[in-house]
Amino acid sequence: MKIFRLPDLGEGLPDAEVNQWHVKVGDEVKADEPLVSMETAKAVVEVPAPRSGKIIKLHGNAGDIIKTGAPLVEFADGEEDNASVKTTTATPKTVTTEPTKQASADAIFHLPDLGEGLPDAEINQWHVKEGDEIKTDEPLASMETAKAVVEVPSPRSGKIKKLYGKVGDIIKTHAPLVEFESTSTVAISEDAGTVVGNIEVSGQILDESPTGVKPLRRRKTDKIKALPAARILAKNANIDLITLTPTGPQGIITVNDVKAALTQTSATVATTTPTGPAIEGAKPLRGVRRQMAIAMSQSHKHIVPVTLIDDADIHAWPKKTDITYRLIRAIVVACKQEPTLNAWFDTQHNARKLHDEVHLGLAMDSADGLFVPVIKNVEKQSAKQLREHINTYKTQVRDRSIPPENLRDGTITLSNFGMFAGKYANPIIVPPTVAILGCGRLHEQVVAANGKPEIHRVMPLSLTFDHRAATGGEAARFLAAVIADLQLAK
Numbered sequence: 001m002k003i004f005r006l007p008d009l010g011e012g013l014p015d016a017e018v019n020q021w022h023v024k025v026g027d028e029v030k031a032d033e034p035l036v037s038m039e040t041a042k043a044v045v046e047v048p049a050p051r052s053g054k055i056i057k058l059h060g061n062a063g064d065i066i067k068t069g070a071p072l073v074e075f076a077d078g079e080e081d082n083a084s085v086k087t088t089t090a091t092p093k094t095v096t097t098e099p100t101k102q103a104s105a106d107a108i109f110h111l112p113d114l115g116e117g118l119p120d121a122e123i124n125q126w127h128v129k130e131g132d133e134i135k136t137d138e139p140l141a142s143m144e145t146a147k148a149v150v151e152v153p154s155p156r157s158g159k160i161k162k163l164y165g166k167v168g169d170i171i172k173t174h175a176p177l178v179e180f181e182s183t184s185t186v187a188i189s190e191d192a193g194t195v196v197g198n199i200e201v202s203g204q205i206l207d208e209s210p211t212g213v214k215p216l217r218r219r220k221t222d223k224i225k226a227l228p229a230a231r232i233l234a235k236n237a238n239i240d241l242i243t244l245t246p247t248g249p250q251g252i253i254t255v256n257d258v259k260a261a262l263t264q265t266s267a268t269v270a271t272t273t274p275t276g277p278a279i280e281g282a283k284p285l286r287g288v289r290r291q292m293a294i295a296m297s298q299s300h301k302h303i304v305p306v307t308l309i310d311d312a313d314i315h316a317w318p319k320k321t322d323i324t325y326r327l328i329r330a331i332v333v334a335c336k337q338e339p340t341l342n343a344w345f346d347t348q349h350n351a352r353k354l355h356d357e358v359h360l361g362l363a364m365d366s367a368d369g370l371f372v373p374v375i376k377n378v379e380k381q382s383a384k385q386l387r388e389h390i391n392t393y394k395t396q397v398r399d400r401s402i403p404p405e406n407l408r409d410g411t412i413t414l415s416n417f418g419m420f421a422g423k424y425a426n427p428i429i430v431p432p433t434v435a436i437l438g439c440g441r442l443h444e445q446v447v448a449a450n451g452k453p454e455i456h457r458v459m460p461l462s463l464t465f466d467h468r469a470a471t472g473g474e475a476a477r478f479l480a481a482v483i484a485d486l487q488l489a490k
Helices: 228-236 255-272 287-302 323-337 383-399 472-486
Strands: 002-005 015-021 034-040 043-048 053-058 065-067 071-075 094-096 107-110 120-126 139-145 148-153 158-163 170-172 176-180 189-191 305-313 343-346 351-354 360-362 364-366 369-371 412-415 435-439 443-449 452-466
Touching (some): 034 071, 107 255, 139 176, 228 255, 287 369, 305 472, 323 360, 323 383, 323 412, 323 435, 364 383, 435 472
Parallel strands (some): 360 412, 412 435
Antiparallel strands (some): 002 071, 094 189, 120 170, 139 148, 158 176, 305 452, 343 351, 364 369, 435 452, 443 452
16 A cells, blocks of 8 residues: 655645545556645645556545645555655655765755745854865754754765855755765765755665646646655746756656756856845845844735734832733733734634734844744743743843744744833734734823822833734733733732
């Protein structure tokens, strides 16, 4: 029995809906014939058979949601079948040439997907230089992505022949990063380029039929065979498979075939595209500031923001009250009363997910730009524990040592911009969250107290929410709950 799993349909989606089956149990199909139509976002995509054989089981009915990587079709075993259908695991696959063949060309390691869905990364620091000997899994370079610096390990042992780029350069995902000198004992590897980590090398030929999205054909007689990783890489790079010359066994297009075309395209673009900004004297944004600009552009493009402002009278607070802790406590209280603002919104599917746990993103300013470390499960932590988290994050932000996992999965955000200046603002929401609370500069003002004017200490608040995910009433009740808790003496 061979199990074919739903491939990545090239849209970055975690699943797809069965729209229509083109086969039934017992049918005999040939490689590349349509199996099923899958609906993703606004498109219906044909998924071809990865091999020839007899269908013995279909996973799911029309209307069912199938996760990417989950079983889709089961084939009967057959001696005549030469296709080897692999199941997907969390470990990235690496494809090699036949072990009997020696590498005759220099091996190029391409920048893998660093796991954050970004199309590129910036070289922060090289840990090697040309001519160095390196072992598998030793660090090659530190790459800056979004708010974190990620170590990229070597996929193999060998001598460094060439480094692609210098510190500060932007390297596209799947573009060449390091070139190794060939040796008589090393086979060239085709890394799938999916995650950073130890890249395991197999000693076998991976002989697979296509398992990706059915490509556009220029001629009905064309039969395109490509490895799944090659098919996906070509789709992401907008490369037509029919233009490639296959070098794999039995005429299969390999990852290296796609990368060779991608490298050639990049070289052509480099000779025709301006290398600097159009504004004279302008310098390209780097590192954290560059990623912040990208995030803000995405927010402006996708979110429908509305900002509510109000004041909390904190006259009753005792001296030396921890302001940040009180704000966090008030947010937790408000999230329990109005959970619609402690949520994520999926723009593509117009869907919302409410969270029971409060994972608070805490905006922190630095010389390098804005960081938003996330404190997980703040509703379960004491004032002392929260203060320890905050102090640790401040140190890590300053030293640029904060782990990438501590910059993800926030469900709502707090920005205490008032420690610098400003009473009110319209804080920017970063998808997929739907709300951010801003705290302005604490100040004294005249208020009415029991019919008489008094001078009280006041905290200005600005709440921005995504109006697609929450109503104005829900946001107003959330802000009212925050104010009510802040105005308690303790």
